[in-house]
Amino acid sequence: MNPVRKRRLTIVVAILAAAAVAIGLTVFALQQNMNYLFTPSQVQSGAATSYKTFRLGGMVKSGSIQRASDSLKVTFTVIDAGGAMPVEYTGILPDLFRDNQSVIATGHMDNARFIATEVLAKHDETYMPKELKDAMAAAHQGRKIDEAGNGERGTGNP
Amino acid sequence: MTPELGQLALILALLLALAQGILPILGAWRGNAALMALARPAAAGQAVFVGLAFAILAWAFLQSDFSVAYVANNSNLALPWYYRLAAVWGAHEGSMLLWVTILNVWTVALAAFSAQLPDAFRARVLGVLGLIGVGFLAFILFTSNPFARLLPVPADGADLNPLLQDPGMTFHPPVIYMGYVGFSVAFAFAIAGLLGGELEQAWVRWSRPWTNIAWGFLSAGIVAGSWWAYAELGWGGWWFWDPVENASFMPWLVGAALVHAQAVTEKRGSLRAWTILLSIFAFSLSLLGTFLVRSGVLTSVHAFASDPRRGLFILGFLVVVVGGSLLLYALRAPKVVGGKPFALVSRESAVLVGNLLLTTAAAMVLLGTLFPLIGDALHLGKISVGPPYFGFLFTLLMLPVVLLLPFGPFLRWGGSGGGAQLRSVLLRVSVAALACAIVAAFFADGRLKAVAGVAGAVWAGTGTLLYVYKRWREMPRGRRYPAEMAGMLLAHAGVGVFVIGVLLSESLSTTRDVRMAPGQTQSIGRYDFRFDGVAATRGPNWHAEQATVTVSEDGRTLATMHPQKRTYLRGQVQTESAIDPGIVRDLYVALGEPMDPQHLEGAWALRLYHKPFVRWIWGGGLLMMLGGFAAAADRRFRTKRQAGADETVPAGAQESHA
Numbered sequence: 001m002n003p004v005r006k007r008r009l010t011i012v013v014a015i016l017a018a019a020a021v022a023i024g025l026t027v028f029a030l031q032q033n034m035n036y037l038f039t040p041s042q043v044q045s046g047a048a049t050s051y052k053t054f055r056l057g058g059m060v061k062s063g064s065i066q067r068a069s070d071s072l073k074v075t076f077t078v079i080d081a082g083g084a085m086p087v088e089y090t091g092i093l094p095d096l097f098r099d100n101q102s103v104i105a106t107g108h109m110d111n112a113r114f115i116a117t118e119v120l121a122k123h124d125e126t127y128m129p130k131e132l133k134d135a136m137a138a139a140h141q142g143r144k145i146d147e148a149g150n151g152e153r154g155t156g157n158p
Numbered sequence: 159m160t161p162e163l164g165q166l167a168l169i170l171a172l173l174l175a176l177a178q179g180i181l182p183i184l185g186a187w188r189g190n191a192a193l194m195a196l197a198r199p200a201a202a203g204q205a206v207f208v209g210l211a212f213a214i215l216a217w218a219f220l221q222s223d224f225s226v227a228y229v230a231n232n233s234n235l236a237l238p239w240y241y242r243l244a245a246v247w248g249a250h251e252g253s254m255l256l257w258v259t260i261l262n263v264w265t266v267a268l269a270a271f272s273a274q275l276p277d278a279f280r281a282r283v284l285g286v287l288g289l290i291g292v293g294f295l296a297f298i299l300f301t302s303n304p305f306a307r308l309l310p311v312p313a314d315g316a317d318l319n320p321l322l323q324d325p326g327m328t329f330h331p332p333v334i335y336m337g338y339v340g341f342s343v344a345f346a347f348a349i350a351g352l353l354g355g356e357l358e359q360a361w362v363r364w365s366r367p368w369t370n371i372a373w374g375f376l377s378a379g380i381v382a383g384s385w386w387a388y389a390e391l392g393w394g395g396w397w398f399w400d401p402v403e404n405a406s407f408m409p410w411l412v413g414a415a416l417v418h419a420q421a422v423t424e425k426r427g428s429l430r431a432w433t434i435l436l437s438i439f440a441f442s443l444s445l446l447g448t449f450l451v452r453s454g455v456l457t458s459v460h461a462f463a464s465d466p467r468r469g470l471f472i473l474g475f476l477v478v479v480v481g482g483s484l485l486l487y488a489l490r491a492p493k494v495v496g497g498k499p500f501a502l503v504s505r506e507s508a509v510l511v512g513n514l515l516l517t518t519a520a521a522m523v524l525l526g527t528l529f530p531l532i533g534d535a536l537h538l539g540k541i542s543v544g545p546p547y548f549g550f551l552f553t554l555l556m557l558p559v560v561l562l563l564p565f566g567p568f569l570r571w572g573g574s575g576g577g578a579q580l581r582s583v584l585l586r587v588s589v590a591a592l593a594c595a596i597v598a599a600f601f602a603d604g605r606l607k608a609v610a611g612v613a614g615a616v617w618a619g620t621g622t623l624l625y626v627y628k629r630w631r632e633m634p635r636g637r638r639y640p641a642e643m644a645g646m647l648l649a650h651a652g653v654g655v656f657v658i659g660v661l662l663s664e665s666l667s668t669t670r671d672v673r674m675a676p677g678q679t680q681s682i683g684r685y686d687f688r689f690d691g692v693a694a695t696r697g698p699n700w701h702a703e704q705a706t707v708t709v710s711e712d713g714r715t716l717a718t719m720h721p722q723k724r725t726y727l728r729g730q731v732q733t734e735s736a737i738d739p740g741i742v743r744d745l746y747v748a749l750g751e752p753m754d755p756q757h758l759e760g761a762w763a764l765r766l767y768h769k770p771f772v773r774w775i776w777g778g779g780l781l782m783m784l785g786g787f788a789a790a791a792d793r794r795f796r797t798k799r800q801a802g803a804d805e806t807v808p809a810g811a812q813e814s815h816a
Binding site: 057096131132 | 502518522525526529534539541542543544545546547550551554672673723730731732748750751763765
């Protein structure tokens with residue numbers, strides 16, 4: 001093999017090896033960090049059982065927010081048209097977290113309760129993230145929700 | 159009446175942009191000097207009318223003309239004048255107008271400072287910029303008219319989103335757009351080069367200062383955005399791998415690769431096709447960023463009200479730009495390959511490796527950002543990709559970049575010899591990094607990330623300093639650090655500063671979410687935070703609960719901090735954090751909610767942070783910005799001389815990997 005072809009071959013092999021490693025690592029990292037979004041009724045029908053961490057999306061049930069008197073623990077209920085899920089969160093909630101607002105919480109199930117590590121609330125009374133709107137529409141046909149504005153997030157101590 | 163004048167100005171600007179986009183390119187093709195000469199007056203005319211439209215919208219804001227729907231939706235009488243001005247780009251329509259205005263700033267600058275370009279080439283470059291202007295002006299006129307009227311006229315407007323009522327947010331959009339849109343110049347040069355089938359690489363030298371300036375602005379814009387997220391969102395973090403942050407980061411990564419690839423192509427003629435490809439990608443990713451921010455397809459803090467037509471329009475434009483330019487590339491690129499051969503161990507190879515890592519990082523970010531859309535299209539469910547994906551892969555990809563950084567400037571073009579020198583550099587940076595890592599290990603009590611941060615920063619910093627010393631010793635006074643090289647050194651030093659900031663602040667920070675009653679004290683390390691209660695206060699368009707938190711260190715009072723919970727006119731609540739800045743640490747307090755809403759003078763939730771070295775992150779970014787600007791100032795770029803044959807010019811900046 002002449003030197004030029006040998007050099008080219010080395011380079012091609014090196015690039016292919018690097019690409020294989022890169023693809024392998026990317027697939028691994030993606031698998032580890034994919035979070036699915038489910039609404040309470042989807043969770044209750046068992047759609048989320050195979051995922052340890054997922055995102056729960058829906059509306060905060062009116063009057064369900066309860067704070068502990070001696071810590072930053074908050075409990076509230078997230079609902080969609082056909083389901084309800086109690087959520088527990090410890091930390092400071094986003095500014096516009098309140099009754100009847102859409103939220104997306106990241107966390108995991110503990111018995112029948114969702115333990116949230118992060119709560120994302122919208123920042124404007126008419127905004128709902130597109131994916132949440134779609135998910136709620138998929139769970140129950142035909143509740144019309146407008147969107148406008150922008151969202152906001154709070155991170156708490158797990 | 160004036161708002162209609164604004165709309166008329168935009169229509170005239172669109173017509174002039176059409177003239178600027180079509181006639182000069184036609185002229186360059188047919189060799190018609192008269193048509194080519196139209197490029198500059200058409201560009202000037204477009205700029206005048208776009209500037210007029212922008213001024214009219216700004217005036218409508220300052221005058222609080224609520225008959226204009228956009229003004230009524232984003233301003234009100236109580237808003238201070240400077241935020242009224244910033245509100246011009248505070249929402250969709252105005253920020254698109256800002257986009258076009260900045261495109262015209264770049265076009266006019268190019269028209270003014272391009273006397274050394276051949277006429278046909280200049281006509282093509284200005285023509286391509288004109289076509290981009292056509293796309294965006296049509297977008298504004300057909301889908302996002304900022305001058306639409308509102309009837310009946312409301313007595314007062316709504317409000318500017320409170321998140322945007324912050325000095326950082328006032329500057330962030332114009333600066334970041336200077337970067338985004340600036341890549342359109344590099345793009346126009348590459349397309350003009352392809353259109354003309356330029357066999358010379360001279361056009362790369364002409365486009366280099368523009369690329370460097372655009373990249374510098376993008377660095378500054380990202381720093382401003384990161385600072386805003388840190389100070390204003392109240393989360394205390396500086397980067398979240400949010401889709402919109404990623405949208406600005408992808409062109410930055412490709413831009414960093416482009417800045418280096420251009421240096422190789424200009425000096426050695428190699429990597430020509432690659433440089434053209436990067437120019438196309440950098441601009442395409444800027445457009446994609448605009449699409450992601452403006453279409454609302456992804457869940458993001460920046461997701462604004464969206465109209466599906468808008469997303470479709472930008473997507474269509476994106477397809478035309480990417481498809482068209484790649485087609486042109488496929489047809490013409492085989493003509494522009496060439497350049498001097500180089501060995502495996504050479505400066506070219508180092509740049510290439512750095513380039514591949516930077517572009518792979520950009521591809522990785524792209525995949526993670528668009529994955530929710532891919533998952534949606536394939537009916538995999540509603541997916542989001544968590545920040546650890548980005549953090550893990552980015553660290554992995556940037557580690558070799560930082561490791562290679564000290565050697566780039568020492569490597570020779572073409573690569574012959576110099577092995578002894580490389581070994582000596584390796585020895586010195588290793589010893590320095592190891593020594594500092596050992597010292598750091600004593601202070602960091604076993605936190606590996608902090609030790610790695612110190613070692614990485616010293617590694618990169620020592621390498622840069624060694625090169626500074628080498629130039630000092632070997633070159634005569636006055637020729638030691640030409641602007642281009644000074645830029646490279648600043649940017650590389652910035653990488654070191656950035657690394658130390660990221661790893662130390664990530665590993666040493668302490669966050670506490672606490673419940674505090676007035677008079678209570680919480681400690682983080684040596685710092686005692688005493689909560690002195692909450693009082694009411696008010697500003698021009700908000701009222702707030704303001705806490706007083708006194709911070710002391712070993713009994714000595716350091717700072718009195720006043721975090722606020724603001725309520726704006728329309729009822730939007732906004733947390734204003736209080737920050738006590740420092741070179742080696744920031745103290746940060748954000749006010750949560752009252753534990754009992756009926757009893758505001760009682761206990762509150764507070765978030766306390768101690769963030770060591772967090773400012774170094776932005777310091778590093780600003781050094782990179784300065785590097786970009788400094789390199790662009792090099793006199794060499796402004797002369798007509800051929801650089802290819804000119805070996806006496808100090809081989810300079812940006813040839814290694816940032």
